[in-house]
Amino acid sequence: MTSGTQTGTPAKKGTLRILQLYPRDMNIYGDWGNVLVLKQRLAWHGYDAVILEHNAGDAFEKDVDILIGGGGQDSGQVVIQQDLQANAAHLRALAEDGTPMLAICGLYQLFGNFFKTHDGTIIPGISILDIETHGGSERLIGNVVGRSEEFGDIHGYENHSGQTYLGPGIRPLATVTKGEGNNSKEDHEGARHLNIVASYLHGSLLPKNPAIADFLIRHAVTRKYGSFEPGNVDDSLADLARRHAATRPR
Amino acid sequence: MSGLSSLSVPLGKTVRALSRLRGGGSAFPGLVVERIDPGFMARALRNLPRGVIVVSGTNGKTTTTKMVVELLEGQGLKVFTNRTGSNFTRGVAAALLGEVDWRGRLDADVAVLELDEAHAVHFVKLVPPTHCLLLNVLRDQLDRFGEIDKTTRLLEQIAVKTTGTVVLNREDPRVASIASSVREASVAYFGLNESLRDTFPSDDDLRGATGTAPASSLPADVVLVAVESNTATFRMDGEESTVDLSLRGVYNIFNAAAALAMARTVLAGDANRETMLRSLAAVEPAFGRGESLVVDGQPLELVLVKNPSGFRLGLKSFDAAGYATMIAINDNYADGRDMSWLWDVDFDSLRTSGVDMVSGVRAYDMALRLQYDDVAIQDIDPDTGSALRTFIRSAKGQPKRIFCTYTAMLAIRRDLSRITDVKVVS
Ligand SMILES: [Zn+2]
Numbered sequence: 297m298t299s300g301t302q303t304g305t306p307a308k309k310g311t312l313r314i315l316q317l318y319p320r321d322m323n324i325y326g327d328w329g330n331v332l333v334l335k336q337r338l339a340w341h342g343y344d345a346v347i348l349e350h351n352a353g354d355a356f357e358k359d360v361d362i363l364i365g366g367g368g369q370d371s372g373q374v375v376i377q378q379d380l381q382a383n384a385a386h387l388r389a390l391a392e393d394g395t396p397m398l399a400i401c402g403l404y405q406l407f408g409n410f411f412k413t414h415d416g417t418i419i420p421g422i423s424i425l426d427i428e429t430h431g432g433s434e435r436l437i438g439n440v441v442g443r444s445e446e447f448g449d450i451h452g453y454e455n456h457s458g459q460t461y462l463g464p465g466i467r468p469l470a471t472v473t474k475g476e477g478n479n480s481k482e483d484h485e486g487a488r489h490l491n492i493v494a495s496y497l498h499g500s501l502l503p504k505n506p507a508i509a510d511f512l513i514r515h516a517v518t519r520k521y522g523s524f525e526p527g528n529v530d531d532s533l534a535d536l537a538r539r540h541a542a543t544r545p546r
Numbered sequence: 547m548s549g550l551s552s553l554s555v556p557l558g559k560t561v562r563a564l565s566r567l568r569g570g571g572s573a574f575p576g577l578v579v580e581r582i583d584p585g586f587m588a589r590a591l592r593n594l595p596r597g598v599i600v601v602s603g604t605n606g607k608t609t610t611t612k613m614v615v616e617l618l619e620g621q622g623l624k625v626f627t628n629r630t631g632s633n634f635t636r637g638v639a640a641a642l643l644g645e646v647d648w649r650g651r652l653d654a655d656v657a658v659l660e661l662d663e664a665h666a667v668h669f670v671k672l673v674p675p676t677h678c679l680l681l682n683v684l685r686d687q688l689d690r691f692g693e694i695d696k697t698t699r700l701l702e703q704i705a706v707k708t709t710g711t712v713v714l715n716r717e718d719p720r721v722a723s724i725a726s727s728v729r730e731a732s733v734a735y736f737g738l739n740e741s742l743r744d745t746f747p748s749d750d751d752l753r754g755a756t757g758t759a760p761a762s763s764l765p766a767d768v769v770l771v772a773v774e775s776n777t778a779t780f781r782m783d784g785e786e787s788t789v790d791l792s793l794r795g796v797y798n799i800f801n802a803a804a805a806l807a808m809a810r811t812v813l814a815g816d817a818n819r820e821t822m823l824r825s826l827a828a829v830e831p832a833f834g835r836g837e838s839l840v841v842d843g844q845p846l847e848l849v850l851v852k853n854p855s856g857f858r859l860g861l862k863s864f865d866a867a868g869y870a871t872m873i874a875i876n877d878n879y880a881d882g883r884d885m886s887w888l889w890d891v892d893f894d895s896l897r898t899s900g901v902d903m904v905s906g907v908r909a910y911d912m913a914l915r916l917q918y919d920d921v922a923i924q925d926i927d928p929d930t931g932s933a934l935r936t937f938i939r940s941a942k943g944q945p946k947r948i949f950c951t952y953t954a955m956l957a958i959r960r961d962l963s964r965i966t967d968v969k970v971v972s
Binding site: 326327328329332333336371438439453455498499500503504533534536537539540541544 | 695877883884885886887888889890907908909910911913914915917918919928
């Protein structure tokens with residue numbers, strides 16, 4: 297399904313196609329904010345954005361520059377399971393070809409090898425990331441601050457019961473300085489692999505972490521047009537929001 | 547009655563009187579009586595001729611409860627309610643202590659109780675209600691309950707314990723689905739005309755891209771047919787009636803349909819439609835919910851926003867044109883700590899007029915949200931006190947509107963009474 301949106305500015309440097317995965321069944325926790333930030337920052341950098349949606353049962357878009365998907369409730373994850381498996385090979389090929397992707401919360405888990413629920417049921421993932429997730433009895437909820445060499449400090453909010461463990465080939469997105477992150481045993485949050493950023497943080501993630509948004513944009517534009525010329529983006533409000541978020545209790 | 551429980555009412559009442567003298571909290575005497583006599587509430591509420599009504603859901607409990615109470619009082623019933631907004635079990639016990647006689651008897655025809663989802667589950671185990679009214683399940687307080695499906699389970703437990711009639715919101719797929727779990731009670735619905743469904747998104751429709759919820763074919767006892775400003779048309783028994791309401795905001799008006807359905811169910815054949823509609827027209831907003839005040843001779847509206855659908859409906863209900871706008875967002879426990887919900891609200895409707903002041907603990911999160919919707923901001927000040935003074939000064943001679951989360955609203959209300967002579971007009 298396509299709901300193309302034109303931004304206000306004329307296309308100067310090019311047009312990027314953003315595919316939102318499963319917005320119908322996996323869209324809780326402000327995931328729309330991440331899409332909006334990509335669309336707006338592309339405009340501010342001088343590019344147009346077309347927002348595409350893929351829901352369970354849709355034919356998969358061939359021409360895609362950035363993939364983005366978010367959290368869902370357990371019921372939503374069941375609905376998309378079959379469709380995700382049917383498109384797994386295609387998604388893996390896109391990932392290996394360097395397509396920038398942002399996978400939050402529920403989709404982060406399903407990008408891994410499997411999710412083993414609390415009662416022992418195994419929900420297979422699509423193994424783009426060598427990670428595994430085990431359902432836990434406690435819910436990890438609250439503000440998170442992490443540190444990343446690549447992106448600087450990362451601010452967000454977590455709310456998950458799955459405990460995720462990274463395989464040897466996968467780097468964490470950040471080292472947690474406040475909050476829990478991937479699991480309650482280790483001090484890391486999210487995952488980095490190829491041009492994929494995966495995280496438990498919603499909040500939404502991209503508005504307060506513009507460095508991650510621009511990472512996805514830079515790689516997508518470079519991949520499509522050979523080079524990226526950034527525009528002049530005013531991130532002073534994001535900086536202030538980050539500074540205040542850091543002072544908030546867990 | 548055991549020896550100890552026969553003393554619990556006098557003891558509880560004494561504690562209540564003492565804690566009042568000390569200016570203490572309202573729930574403490576409830577705690578005392580709960581501890582020494584767990585059966586107190588059930589005994590006091592058991593024999594009410596028209597039963598016990600529990601009102602729960604994410605949004606609009608307080609105002610809806612107030613509407614049900616006033617509808618029933620308008621029909622001549624003596625109603626007991628937990629008026630003070632203490633919507634947890636202990637608060638009900640405390641309120642009861644103030645009303646029962648020294649032997650624990652309550653002089654009322656019916657009890658109408660507003661209960662928070664989690665506390666309602668606890669309450670219905672102690673006192674199975676005869677009726678319950680379940681309004682909606684929205685992504686509020688996700689940090690408390692984890693997932694909205696979990697909140698649905700909580701409401702389901704209330705419905706399962708209900709002995710008479712469960713009244714459900716037909717338009718909220720999660721609430722409507724509770725009907726299939728109801729064994730003992732009968733089920734009634736309130737709903738919307740097809741033409742209004744876009745105006746009242748359920749949580750699934752929140753993104754607003756496509757209306758995913760299918761038009762419901764369930765028969766509803768009360769249907770909200772049309773809304774024009776604060777004039778509403780309801781259909782009951784195949785007949786349409788139009789009422790001018792004192793309440794403002796489309797969300798209140800849909801909850802008026804809920805209250806009508808509940809009152810009609812309780813009264814069965816005894817409801818007088820004309821007086822009922824007259825009572826409904828006279829209902830004023832509950833404390834802090836969509837109040838209109840006068841400041842410097844100009845109206846100032848406080849609009850409580852707690853979750854994305856509430857904020858969306860608030861923006862939709864009140865035209866921004868001609869108004870100065872302030873938004874105050876806190877992230878204290880009572881507001882919800884997770885800020886992600888701001889990203890599920892569209893602020894496009896504020897683009898033309900802009901926002902005069904952004905305030906609250908999370909002022910910069912809110913400002914950032916507005917930046918991404920291309921809404922111009924005149925001023926940002928996280929301190930609600932000084933922000934309010936600046937806002938009132940800079941928007942002199944203009945009607946004003948403040949969208950605020952719960953604790954921001956409490957602070958602003960307190961500050962308003964200091965700054966200026968606050969007259970509630972509602
Ligand atoms: Zn999450």
